[in-house]
Amino acid sequence: xxxxxxxxxxxxxxxxxxxxxxxxxxxxxxxxxxxxxxxxxxxxxxxxxxxxxxxxxxxxxxxxxxxxxxxxxxxxxxxxxxxxxxxxxxxxxxxxxxxxxxxxxxxxxxxxxxxxxxxxxxxxxxxxxxxxxxxxxxxxxxxxxxxxxxxxxxxxxxxxxxxxxxxxxxxxxxxxxxxxxxxxxxxxxxxxxxxxxxxxxxxxxxxxxxxxxxxxxxxxxxxxxxxxxxxxxxxxxxxxxxxxxxxxxxxxxxxxxxxxxxxxxxxxxxxxxxxxxxxxxxxxxxxxxxx
Amino acid sequence: xxxxxxxxxxxxxxxxxxxxxxxxxxxxxxxxxxxxxxxxxxxxxxxxxxxxxxxxxxxxxxxxxxxxxxxxxxxxxxxxxxxxxxxxxxxxxxxxxxxxxxxxxxxxxxxxxxxxxxxxxxxxxxxxxxxxxxxxxxxxxxxxxxxxxxxxxxxxxxxxxxxxxxxxxxxxxxxxxxxxxxxxxxxxxxxxxxxxxxxxxxxxxxxxxxxxxxxxxxxxxxxx
Numbered sequence: 001x002x003x004x005x006x007x008x009x010x011x012x013x014x015x016x017x018x019x020x021x022x023x024x025x026x027x028x029x030x031x032x033x034x035x036x037x038x039x040x041x042x043x044x045x046x047x048x049x050x051x052x053x054x055x056x057x058x059x060x061x062x063x064x065x066x067x068x069x070x071x072x073x074x075x076x077x078x079x080x081x082x083x084x085x086x087x088x089x090x091x092x093x094x095x096x097x098x099x100x101x102x103x104x105x106x107x108x109x110x111x112x113x114x115x116x117x118x119x120x121x122x123x124x125x126x127x128x129x130x131x132x133x134x135x136x137x138x139x140x141x142x143x144x145x146x147x148x149x150x151x152x153x154x155x156x157x158x159x160x161x162x163x164x165x166x167x168x169x170x171x172x173x174x175x176x177x178x179x180x181x182x183x184x185x186x187x188x189x190x191x192x193x194x195x196x197x198x199x200x201x202x203x204x205x206x207x208x209x210x211x212x213x214x215x216x217x218x219x220x221x222x223x224x225x226x227x228x229x230x231x232x233x234x235x236x237x238x239x240x241x242x243x244x245x246x247x248x249x250x251x252x253x254x255x256x257x258x259x260x261x262x263x264x265x266x267x268x269x270x271x272x273x274x275x276x277x278x279x280x281x282x283x284x285x286x287x288x289x290x291x
Numbered sequence: 292x293x294x295x296x297x298x299x300x301x302x303x304x305x306x307x308x309x310x311x312x313x314x315x316x317x318x319x320x321x322x323x324x325x326x327x328x329x330x331x332x333x334x335x336x337x338x339x340x341x342x343x344x345x346x347x348x349x350x351x352x353x354x355x356x357x358x359x360x361x362x363x364x365x366x367x368x369x370x371x372x373x374x375x376x377x378x379x380x381x382x383x384x385x386x387x388x389x390x391x392x393x394x395x396x397x398x399x400x401x402x403x404x405x406x407x408x409x410x411x412x413x414x415x416x417x418x419x420x421x422x423x424x425x426x427x428x429x430x431x432x433x434x435x436x437x438x439x440x441x442x443x444x445x446x447x448x449x450x451x452x453x454x455x456x457x458x459x460x461x462x463x464x465x466x467x468x469x470x471x472x473x474x475x476x477x478x479x480x481x482x483x484x485x486x487x488x489x490x491x492x493x494x495x496x497x498x499x500x501x502x503x504x505x506x507x508x509x510x511x512x513x514x515x
Contacts, residue, residue, distance in 0.1 A: 077415040078416075082416055084416040090407065090409035092410065093432055103417065
């Protein structure tokens with residue numbers, strides 16, 4: 001069980017912010033921090049890893065205190081059992097895939113698991129290649145495998161899939177889910193991708209302006225008022241065009257672009273880049289299998 | 292005459308080699324400080340490091356000569372401990388280290404600034420100390436900057452003239468390096484000898500630079 005209750009002063013693009021994170025993470029669960037950029041998700045991840053220092057509060061991991069402002073305890077990142085996967089992968093450029101993993105190993109037992117981990121992320125054929133010769137998805141897998149070498153108490157993933165194209169992202173989501181169920185490590189993911197969040201997480205913590213607004217299973221968060229016989233899709237608002245007397249709203253649902261007509265008043269509640277539920281009733285959807 | 296030529300060339304490269312090794316040892320920590328520190332004094336230190344780029348060598352040589360002279364506070368201290376720096380090889384090393392400092396520090400500093408922060412942080416979260424991270428991850432990553440610094444500092448020391456003339460003079464076997472010898476031979480209208488020194492310096496410098504650029508290009512191909 002990981003108990004977090006920390007405060008931090010943040011300087012964001014929208015001005016100063018007094019962030020306060022209160023969060024309990026259960027053993028072995030996959031928890032996603034979901035929210036817009038600038039909400040302070042990455043900062044929370046970095047404070048857990050010890051890369052940034054909270055102003056006050058406590059971080060307790062399985063009874064081991066990593067940070068306590070009152071007792072003046074602040075373990076350096078080296079002493080915290082974390083696996084951190086950075087957005088830019090942060091692979092060591094002069095080391096091969098295998099050397100990157102071996103660098104992380106602390107003892108012979110861990111060194112022996114390196115090849116097994118490389119196999120787990122399906123990179124056995126590329127184990128002797130340098131990072132620069134790998135694709136984005138392959139680099140991401142190396143970063144993930146490297147973060148798992150030391151059997152961390154918590155795996156921290158900072159938008160690990162955001163730089164990848166949609167099909168690669170979906171494939172890696174499946175792999176990440178598989179690896180999580182196989183390794184069983186407590187995982188904290190930062191994401192603003194709905195599909196990713198729904199697919200991977202046991203629980204979702206919604207982060208808004210440096211605070212955790214709610215924690216719930218992801219489907220409950222995205223579609224709280226599910227009614228039977230009603231089709232609901234979640235989409236991202238791409239464009240709002242006013243075309244008197246209505247507004248035409250373009251949304252991205254999965255990988256499809258959908259256009260719909262709203263009254264101007266309804267459209268005024270939406271904002272570009274935000275998420276919306278598309279809900280339709282009174283007729284049955286027709287599903288036609290594609291060849 | 293031949294043996295004097297050999298000993299002068301040997302002295303030239305010995306001075307450059309000793310200077311380069313010392314510069315490498317102080318250049319890496321200094322470059323790391325300049326690349327990562329946030330203190331207010333950073334600009335002052337940066338300025339001092341870069342001064343030899345614009346300062347006439349004779350100015351640096353003049354002040355070093357004053358400092359080394361037994362009449363000064365530093366010189367008096369050194370003399371009382373039996374150390375004589377003016378017109379000695381050790382004095383030349385000190386002058387060369389100061390004068391070639393920016394040529395070692397700048398390439399390393401800019402290479403270090405180009406390493407993403409997350410590379411350091413990834414190593415820390417994998418349990419490695421700052422020193423181990425520096426030695427096993429960062430220095431191999433910035434090896435092109437290190438090689439540039441080594442080559443520039445070495446070549447610059449080989450070609451140095453003004454500082455050496457001021458603080459070293461022209462003592463064969465002790466402070467007479469190739470660049471001084473060329474000047475000296477021309478002064479005494481001995482063009483053949485001057486030519487021998489000049490051509491040797493030209494060829495050696497060309498060979499070193501060519502080797503470095505060829506190696507750099509090869510290893511870059513595998514990395515980027």
